[in-house]
Amino acid sequence: MKHRNFKTVPRMIFGRGSFDQLDDVLTEERQKPDDFVVFLVDEVHKDKPLKERLPNQAQDLVIWLDVTDEPKTTYVDALTEQVQAFGKGKNPVSVVGIGGGSSLDIGKAVALLLTNPGGAASYQGWDLIKNPAVHHVGIPTISGTGAEASRTTVLTGPDKKLGMNSDHTVFDQIIMDPDLIAGVPKDQWFYTGMDCYIHNVEALNGTYINEFARAFGEKSSELCHQVFLEDHPDSDEKLMMASYMGGQSIAYSQVGACHALSYGLSYVMGYHHGIGNCIAFNALDDFYPEGVKTFRKMLDKHNITLPKNVCKDLTDAEMDKMIQVSSGMAPLWDNVYGPDWKEKVTPELLRSLYLKM
Incomplete structure (x- = not known):
């Protein structure tokens, strides 16, 4: 019998106020002056204090995510193209997903598609991803989905709703700050x-x-x-x-x-x-x-x-x-x-x- 060799999140920070350590995490990834980070943030935070706490620098890209609907493969493809156009042939050193399960799943999916050619729909299934993702960080602002821990990113495609299930999907780093889930409806x-x-x-x-x-x-x-x-x-x-x-x-x-x-x-x-x-x-x-x-x-x-x-x-x-x-x-x-x-x-x-x- 062959046992599964499954991957778990290698690095995690837990505790109230730990969101402020995101800058330290990203500094480790930034090696050159033009290295940039992509922040994919649930737009519910656009007018909230969290916006001012993002450690984004001048060369970074912040995208406010519309998660009114469950994440679609077409939306993930469009976001990936937006990041590629912004980078002009260079990938970000990290992709940071901030929000609920949908935002975290989008962060994982974009990080995967930056290094795997073709659209998201072609990777809906089990272990279809071939190349490691761009470094990616997950920060939940609502708890329950387990998206911060899982090896899947659940997407609605043209003919099915199914995850991109892969060891490469797992976040490289998560930050679990209980302060961030205060005030959820x-x-x-x-x-x-x-x-x-x-x-x-x-x-x-x-x-x-x-x-x-x-x-x-x-x-x-x-x-x-x-x-x-x-x-x-x-x-x-x-x-x-x-x-x-x-x-x-x-x-x-x-x-x-x-x-x-x-x-x-x-x-x-x-x-x-x-x-x-x-x-x-x-x-x-x-x-x-x-x-x-x-x-x-x-x-x-x-x-x-x-x-x-x-x-x-x-x-x-x-x-x-x-x-x-x-x-x-x-x-x-x-x-x-x-x-x-x-x-x-x-x-x-x-x-x-x-x-x-």
């Missing part, structure tokens, strides 16, 4: 945090489970309980660590039914990843009974009302597309049912689950 804080909680439920109940994934998943779950059921005073720090550990848990195992279904919801109906996961998870009592029960307690405690009957007005073509996207998530269904998953994951099963949402 309540619904967004909840939905993104639930992405982390759901990662753990899927990993811990999957066929891919192993002691590595279990160690991270159990600790991350415990932290999620403290944040979402106990209102712990250090909840920002705890959620940031839960997010990182949830990302580590699935790095050596896999997500499951909820994520497979949520990819379909997102592709056809445009739901953001966090809320899409919540809508899907709420229909999965048969798959994760204990996890769903606890999830509903969290919903009640934080007065979150999920959309209901979201699939009732879909056309047959839209429903068929959702089923196609979801059933294409082979490793996820393998983690749910094992190698014979195709016998279980029928269009009828997927349709019935979507109609429960």
Whole structure:
């Protein structure tokens, strides 16, 4: 049996105020006077204090990201071309992604495409990236997706929603500063945090489970309980660590039914990843009974009302597309049912689950 040799983030800084060390990190990469850095920052920070704290120099490029929609391969391609035009044949010494999961994924994707020819859509899949990325740094300003820890960058392409899954995707450096997640709107804080909680439920109940994934998943779950059921005073720090550990848990195992279904919801109906996961998870009592029960307690405690009957007005073509996207998530269904998953994951099963949402 061959074991996976998986890559983790080699360098990380954690703690309140640690964002201010970004300048030190980038100084190490800047060797020549014309070396430049690209900052890809969620535009929500454009009029916030964080803008003034960016350690950008005169020769650097700051791009404010529009993450209204889930990141598309076409958007990533356009950003890559913008960076290439700015560099006039020279690549940046570092790409810094700052924001939520979408911004971090965009940062990873642009860093990869600067060294790998062709558009992002041609790399949607597993281990299709050939060349190491430009040095890239991830700084979450909302916690839950685990994008800071993962080897994927999830993108919506012309015919599917699927990550660029590769060891080269992993950040070279992350900075986890709990100060940065203060003031996130309540619904967004909840939905993104639930992405982390759901990662753990899927990993811990999957066929891919192993002691590595279990160690991270159990600790991350415990932290999620403290944040979402106990209102712990250090909840920002705890959620940031839960997010990182949830990302580590699935790095050596896999997500499951909820994520497979949520990819379909997102592709056809445009739901953001966090809320899409919540809508899907709420229909999965048969798959994760204990996890769903606890999830509903969290919903009640934080007065979150999920959309209901979201699939009732879909056309047959839209429903068929959702089923196609979801059933294409082979490793996820393998983690749910094992190698014979195709016998279980029928269009009828997927349709019935979507109609429960």
